[in-house]
Amino acid sequence: MSHIDHTHDPKAQSWVASANTAGTDFPLQNLPYGLFRRLHSNESARVGVAIGEQILDLKLAAALGKWSSAVQVLLQPLAEGDLNSxxxxxxxxxxxxxxxLFDALREGSAQAGALQAALVAQGAVELFVPCKINDYTDFYTGIHHAVAVGKLFRPDNPLLPNYKWVPIGYHGRSSSIVASGVPLRRPKGQLKPPTADVPVFAASKRxxxxLELGLFTASGNALGEPIAMQDAEQHMFGLTVLNDWSARDIQPWEYQPLGPFLAKNFGSTISPWIVTMDALEPFRCAFERPADDPQPLPYLDSAANRAEGGYEIxxxxxxxxxxxxxxxxxxxRLVRSNFRHAYWTLAQMLTHHASNGCNLQSGDLLGSGTQSGPKPEEAGSLLELTQGGKQPITLPNGEQRLFIEDGDTVILRAFAERDGARRIGFGDCACTITPAL
Amino acid sequence: MSHIDHTHDPKAQSWVASANTAGTDFPLQNLPYGLFRRLHSNESARVGVAIGEQILDLKLAAALGKWSSAVQVLLQPLAEGDLNSxxxxxxxxxxxxxxxLFDALREGSAQAGALQAALVAQGAVELFVPCKINDYTDFYTGIHHAVAVGKLFRPDNPLLPNYKWVPIGYHGRSSSIVASGVPLRRPKGQLKPPTADVPVFAASKRxxxxLELGLFTASGNALGEPIAMQDAEQHMFGLTVLNDWSARDIQPWEYQPLGPFLAKNFGSTISPWIVTMDALEPFRCAFERPADDPQPLPYLDSAANRAEGGYEIxxxxxxxxxxxxxxxxxxxRLVRSNFRHAYWTLAQMLTHHASNGCNLQSGDLLGSGTQSGPKPEEAGSLLELTQGGKQPITLPNGEQRLFIEDGDTVILRAFAERDGARRIGFGDCACTITPAL
Known part of the structure; x- marks a missing residue:
């Protein structure tokens, strides 16, 4: 199923010079989609493709480039700023x-001259959430996170009995998803430490x-019509880096019996570029369950998923x-981890979500859940790194942290790297926490 | 704060004769908003106001009626089919x-002749979800439901310790909210009865x-900016009847630790008319906590909320x-209940939701949670009525039910009635469950 073609050729270079530097997140082989507006302009937001340190403005590219009529049709919604369509x-x-786009941006393309005028420097724009996110769902596929957090609450029984059968997920808040760079205010909420008799309403201290990836859906499904595992990939558009901000002192008091709510919905940050599944083809990997674990139920299983359902990111x-x-x-840098540790694949998340007939729509965001690795130093949250807020971590300048302080900027990064492929990056997912009201 | 004016005069009659009949849901005093399309037409959906058995088509009304320039401005988004604006x-x-609208539809209005041509019979249209629902949140304000359901799982400790402090809520799925009349397919899902070793993927049997009401928000709030209790009413647009369909055999296996997901998101049904808060002004009532219960924390309390935060519906x-x-x-009819039994008011739901800075948007839907009354026969779900699926109820023709069977149509209804006020109805919230795939 894996689809490697000339757009994955690691030797291919672009006439946009910055796309050819070794460390760039956005080589010619990436071509992620985003939504931007030139600073100090009155333009409405435009869809663009990142290339090196530039953006190809698709409104201008549609007008200035030479495209087949089929490609012109594809460019039309993009030229109108509508990524969802x-x-x-x-x-x-x-x-x-x-x-x-690959051919047009490739070194030696006859389009170089015309498209030069469709480039804008990434430093000269503001980037937004790239598409209309209709519904946001967050999964819980990081088993090492689930075990580590479970241990804090249930030392003898960290993993709940459903975990290895059900890709656990819950609905999140789409309105408060912001793009990298937008600060978020420290929330207030009901806090009730175990020792207190009654809760108080105060600023969160935790x-x-x-650390998550988010899957943006491509085409959706009609209400009542599930998506089979073998069709799941068609419904996957691309990935983003996702910070599912959490208030650890609001969560324990509010979350029984219906799950997290205000502990999460004060804001979630995403990296503003959607890296397409096509760009990530070279980084697929086998998805294997430990032999002792239950194998997925048939509706969540397929030979292709076992062979290459995972992604090394x-x-x-x-x-x-x-x-x-x-x-x-x-x-x-506090932590490194890898998406290959996820206990459920993207295809399984998507198929499970639609298995009851729930209708996905183009532009839905499906979070992966926190992607902690198996080692303690690969923890995807401070809750894990500090053992429940008990063991502070020390920053290079000597400052210590149990949780995030006002003015701290957290930057999540993701990239895929492998011999024989060009490195593909996601761009920063950065956010600064500002003081509570 | 209660705002009673001449539009609440119970003696006022309309020149639309069907609005004057005793039992109508839609007298002149109601004027709820909906989205409709004439059957067998190619028109795009239009916003209308229900009046008796008719709908005032606001696109035609804007064109045919005589309105002040201020009213014309208000009608413009509605004439374009955009209720959210x-x-x-x-x-x-x-x-x-x-x-x-009240004055134009009132008996003796000089507009009667012109607006007659803007009426369309309710029987001649299809009704849709009335606005774009950006985010859907479901609360859990029915304390009698929470106790009854809690007893099934925790006989000794039915109500969790946070219930009387936190207006418990969780995020739902907006894409699968459908208008009355749209059938829903019985979902499949992972079922694991307590006696089974492993789950199976099969059609839900439960x-x-x-039985809920849903609050549609009016204007929203900026991210990071809470809504104070004294401002909450400004952000309330109106109410709908909501059936938060649930698969009781999917729910217990999937919902730990992050809450209900596929047990709920296969579909939710709403009545297609939004009854405005203005129409419901005569039905406000005091909101009182039992003396032994904790009083709301200050951020959830106000004199106005105590005096008239409740609604008798x-x-x-x-x-x-x-x-x-x-x-x-x-x-x-299986059950009667009343919204006055809710443990938290609409204003408290809304203020709590935004208390951490979460941004509400116009057209968000906030469900009330199941509104069971204090008596067993006032239960708002079959789970309660049948004591956890153990004691069947008997229908008038002798059929028995533990849960909903294929082909069953469930109709939720709501209305407000009080001496000195005209009866205000909501229209049916009806849905038929069709067989699983």
Whole structure:
């Protein structure tokens, strides 16, 4: 099923020079979609494709480039700023545009001259949430996170009995999803430490990040019509980096019996570029369950999923405190993890979600849940890293953290790297927490 | 704060004769908003106001009626089929349109001749979800439901310790909210009876309704900016009847630790008319906590909320089986309850939701949770009525039910009635469950 073609050729270079540097997140092989507006302009938001340190403005590209009539049709919604309509198109159509953009941006393309005027520097724009997110669902596929957090509450029985059977998920809040760079205010909420008799309404003292990837859906399904495992990939558009911000002191008091609510919905941050599934083809990997674990029920199983349902994507958490920023010190990396540790695949998340007939729509966001690795130092949240807020971590400048302080900027990063493929990056998912009201 | 004016005069009559009959849901004093399309037409959906057995088509009304320029501005988004933009307007603006429509539809209005051509019979249209629902949240304000359901799982400790402090809520799925009349397919899901070793994926055998009201928000709030109790009413647009369909055998296996998911998101049904808060003004009532209960924390308390934060709205559940339908037998009423039993008011739901800075948007739907009354026969779900699926109920034709069978139509109804006020109804919230795939 894996679809490697000339757009994955690691030797291919772009006439946009910055796309050819070794460390770029956005080489010619990536071509992720985003929504931007030129700073100091009155333009409405436009869809663009990141290439090196530039953005190809698809409104201008549609007007200035030479495209086949089929590609012009594909470009039309994008030129109008409507990514959702393009996301709903078929795999073949989406791939056709990838090919057209790849060829147009490739070194030696006859389009270089015309499209030069369709480029805008990434530093000269504001980036937004790239599409209309109709519904946001967060899964819980990080088994090492589930075990580590479970241990804090139930030392003898950290993993609930449903975990290895059900891709656990719950509905999140779509309105408060913001793009990288938008600050979020520390929330207030009902706090009731175990020792207190009654709750108080006060600012959260335990703000935490969660290191996740988010899947944007392509075409949806009609209400009442499930999506079979073998069809799931057609409904996958691309991935983003997701920080599912959490208030750890609001969560325990509010979440029984119906799940997290205000502990989560004060804001979630995503990286503003959607890296397409096509760009990630070279990084697929086998999805294997430990032999002792139950195998997925038939509706969540397929040979293709076992052979290549996983994705090897490096994940990182960085932190820069206000003090570090003032001193001109760079962010420090706290953690590295990898998406290959997920207990359920993207296809299983999607198929499970629609298995009862729930209708997905193009532009829905499905979070992966916190992607902690098996080692304690690969933890995807401070709750885990600090053992429930008990063991502080120390930053390079000597500052200590149990949870996030006001002025801290958390930067989540993701990239895929493998011999024989060009490195594909996601861009930063960064957010600064500002003081409570 | 209660705002009673001439639009609440119970003696006022309409020139639309069917609005003056005793039992109508839609007298001149109601004027609820909906979205409709004439059957067998190619028109796009239009916003209308129900009046008796008719609908005032606001696109035609804007063109044919005589309106002040201020009212014309208010009518413009509605004439374009965009209810959300109107919902976001101020209380004074929304009230201004109510007054204009009331006066235009009142007996003796000089507009009667012109607006006659803007009427369409309710029987000649299809009704839709009335606005774009960006996010759907379901609360759990029915304390008698919470106790009854809690008893099934925890006989010694039915109500969790947070219940009387936190207006418990969780995020639902907006894409699968459908208007009255749209059938829903019985979902499949992972079922694991307590006696089974492993789950199976099969059709749910325990489909249940939940009797709720839904609050549609008016204007929203910016991310990070809470809504104070004294401002909450400005953000309330109106109410609908809501059936939060539930699969009782999917729920217990999937819902730990993050709450209900596929047990709920296969579909939720709403009545297609939004009854405005203005129409419900005469039915406000005091909101009182039992003296022994904790009083609301200050952020959830206000004198106005205590004096008149509640609403007396009668709620009913009716059922018509396929066999009853085939025999020409009418639906049978299973239950009556009342919204005054809610443990938290609409204002408290809304203020709590935004208390952490979560941004509400115009057209969000906030469900009340199942509104069971204090008596067992006032239960708002079959789970309660049948004592956890153990004691069947008997329909008038002798059929028995533990849960909903294929072909059953569940009809939820709501109305407000009080001496000195005209009866205000909501229209049916009806849905038939069809067989699983």
């Amino acid at each position: 393009f996301m709903a198109k078929s795999v073949a159509e989406r791939r056709a545009l990838r090919h057209a 703000i935490d990040y969660e 490096e994940l990182e958490v960085w932190l820069q405190s206000a003090k570090m920023r003032a001193a001109g010190e760079p962010a420090a | 109107f919902m976001a307007k101020s209380v004074a603006e929304r009230r201004a349109l109510r007054h204009a 489909i249940d309704y939940e 009668e709620l009913e559940v009716w059922l018509q089986s396929a066999k009853m339908r085939a025999a020409g037998e009418p639906a049978a």
